[in-house]
Amino acid sequence: FITASGDCRAFTEQSAQDNALAALDLATPIVPYIKGRQVLIVTNDLIAPLYLKGLQERLAQAGFDVRACVLPDGEQFKNQDSINAIYDALMQAHFARDCTLVALGGGVIGDMTGFAAASFMRGVNFIQVPTTLLAQVDSSVGGKTGINHALGKNMIGAFWQPVAVLADMATFATLPPREFAAGMAEVIKYALIMDAEFLAWLENHADKILAKDGETLAQMVHRCCDYKAQIVAADERESGKRALLNFGHTFGHVIETHQGYGAWLHGEAVAAGMVQALVMSYKLGLISLDDVRRVVALIERFELPVQPPKIAVDEALSLMGHDKKVQQGKIRLVLLRALGDAFVTADFDMAILNEVLTSVS
Ligand code: NAD
Ligand code: ZN
Structure with a gap:
């Protein structure tokens, strides 16, 4: 469930932010989903000073035995050591x-x-309180969990569904603008692969989204969760639909790996990658140049990059060859038949892919 419980506009004064954080109640909505009396909150050292105390105190007041495991912040700590730290906290507190x-x-x-x-x-029972836009619209839905291995991202994991996901728009008050924008790339992705009407909605509500209007954001997050849930549910029966979620990601993956993970945020690489996928769809005669321009304008509005860095075509192709989305040596791309209508194909003229990878404007 999605709430806009607090005012999530960026605070100019520290005291205003402190008061808002103290008033924010992330506990009450999740209490009905807690099993047993023992609760372990897992968070990191950046989020803990902002949101941990309020959640922990409220849950303790509600009668739970609440512990916290505060991990170091960062993708580089998404590893077995952190998992062991969580197990240690669970074991030590019996x-x-x-x-x-x-x-x-x-x-x-x-x-x-x-x-x-x-x-x-x-x-065991598990609840998600996602505090980034990306986590609210993407990673908290679908049940994929896991960690990185030194030799590959997300290589160790399991499907495990949370019993509840609480997305509170108030947490965007402290989210760095770059992280918010990166999440918007995934939001725009849903519109492009699923629903042209949602694309128009995003255009019409861009001002309110940028102003962090709670109600508008809640509607937006809600719609994205619905789209992802639809895709994930469909994939249980007809395999392959989940691949549509990779729109812009094969091109984006090239940017991320070429630049070194972390230089570009994932969402930023996806934004530029989506433009490449759009250009490819245009060059294949599937969508119009106006369609491309329209989406580029929207992506720019959310202060996301629309151009990849310069990468040699050979290198880009080899990075695509190492992409896990590739089957039997063929590069598979998610393209658009129209705005709001995506499909997966390995059947395209390589010369056109070359052109897309060459032209950076
Ligand atoms: P993240 O978790 O690293 O968060 C980004 C940064 O924002 C971090 O520094 C974090 O501490 C900080 N932060 C989070 N909330 C904040 C807040 N409210 N205020 C201030 N700072 C805040 O990155 P992310 O983009 O949320 O998630 C990326 C991860 O998600 C990757 O590891 C990726 O593999 C994974 N992912 C998983 C799925 C899935 O289906 N499970 C889908 C997509 C991505
Ligand atoms: Zn993504």
Whole structure:
């Protein structure tokens, strides 16, 4: 469920922010979903000073035995050491099978907490409180959890569903603008692959979204969760639909790896990658140049990059060849038949892909 409980506009004064954070109640909505009395909140050292105390105190007042596991912030800590730190906290406090793990943070914390919940005592109750836009619209829905291995991202994991996801728009008050924009790339992605009407809605509500209007953001997040849930549910029967979520990601992956992970945020690389996928769709005669321009304007409005850095075509192709989305040596791309209508194909003229990878404007 999605709430706009607080005013999520960026605060100019520290005291105003402190008061708003103290008033924010992330506990009451999740209480009905807590199993047992023992609760472990997993978060990181950046989010803890902002949101941990309020959540922990309220849950303690509600009668739970609440512990916290505060991990270092960052994708580089999405590893087995962090999972072990979660297990240590659970074991040292004698947690039983009848306990609940709460993920308080972005996708990194959500993925790790979910994996720890999936594996501790062969699976315990798990609640997500995503605090980034990306986590609210993407990683907290669908049940994929896991960690990175030194030799590959997200290589160790499990499917484990949270019993509840609480997305509170008030948490955007403290989210860095660049992280918010990166989440918007995934939001725009849903519109492009699923629903042209939502694309128009985003255009019409861009001002309110940028002004962090709580009600508008809640509607937007809600719609994205619905789209992702639709895709994930469909994929259980007809395999392959989930691949549509990779729109812009094969091109984006090239940018991310070429620049070194972290230089571009994932959402930024996806934004520029989506433009490449749009240009490719245009060059294949599927969509119009006006369609491309329209989406570029929207992406720019949210202060996201629309151009990839200069990368040699050979290098880009080889990076695509290493992409896990590739099957039997063929490059598979998600393209658009029209705005709001995506499909997966490995059947296209390589010369056109070359052109797209060459032209940076
Ligand atoms: P993140 O979790 O690293 O969060 C980004 C940064 O924002 C971090 O520094 C974080 O501490 C900080 N932050 C989070 N909330 C904040 C807030 N409210 N105020 C201030 N700072 C805040 O990154 P992310 O973009 O949320 O998630 C990326 C991760 O999600 C990746 O590891 C990726 O693999 C994973 N992911 C998983 C799925 C899935 O289906 N499970 C889908 C997409 C992405
Ligand atoms: Zn993504």
